[in-house]
Amino acid sequence: MTKRIILCDDEIHILRAAEFKLKRAGYEVTIASDGQEAWERIKVQPPDILVTDCQMPRLDGLGLIRRVRENPATRHLPILMLTAKGYELPSEELARQWNVMGVIPKPFSPRELLQTVEKILGGARQGEPTASPVMAPAEPAALVGAVMPRAAGASECATEYATERGASRAATL
Numbered sequence: 001m002t003k004r005i006i007l008c009d010d011e012i013h014i015l016r017a018a019e020f021k022l023k024r025a026g027y028e029v030t031i032a033s034d035g036q037e038a039w040e041r042i043k044v045q046p047p048d049i050l051v052t053d054c055q056m057p058r059l060d061g062l063g064l065i066r067r068v069r070e071n072p073a074t075r076h077l078p079i080l081m082l083t084a085k086g087y088e089l090p091s092e093e094l095a096r097q098w099n100v101m102g103v104i105p106k107p108f109s110p111r112e113l114l115q116t117v118e119k120i121l122g123g124a125r126q127g128e129p130t131a132s133p134v135m136a137p138a139e140p141a142a143l144v145g146a147v148m149p150r151a152a153g154a155s156e157c158a159t160e161y162a163t164e165r166g167a168s169r170a171a172t173l
Helices: 012-024 033-042 061-070 091-099 110-118 138-144 157-173
Strands: 005-007 026-030 047-052 079-083 098-104
Touching: 005 012, 005 138, 012 026, 012 110, 026 061, 026 091, 026 098, 033 047, 033 061, 047 061, 061 079, 061 091, 079 110, 098 110
Parallel strands: 005 026, 005 047, 047 079, 079 098
Antiparallel strands: none
C-alpha cells in the first residue's frame, strides 16, 4: 500500500514543488492550503505523515498540530514542519512538547524533504511497514539537525509557540 502524505501550506508554489517530488518518489500526496483544510482531510482519512507550514490563514501550523495531538485517533501521527519560521521555532522544544519529528526551513530542498520523510517513515513506500510513530523526544529533533537561533521580531506562530511553552512549563511547577 502506498504511503499517504498531507502537505499543508498556503503558498501554492511550495505545495506544488513538494508534491511533485514526493509523488515522483511513489507517495500519495494530498494538499491543503491551511490548517483547517488539512484538519478536515486528516479527520476523514489520516495520512502516514503530515508536513505543515507554521504561518497560515484560518488555522496555523501549531493550531493544527495541537488538534492532531489532542485527538486520540491521530495522536501518534508523525509531523514534520516545513516553514520560513524555522529559525524561530526550536526543533528540540517542538519535539519535546508536540512530538514534531523535525523542522525544515524555507527555502527548502525538495530532495531534503524527501529524504527526511523517508527517514521518518523508515524508508517505507508501497507496502512496507512504517517506523514506529512513538519516538523519544530527542530523536525527532535529531532528524533535521540542530536548533536554529531565534531571530528578532518573532512571528505570530513563534509567539504562540512561546506562549504555549510558557503555559506548559508553568503548569508543571
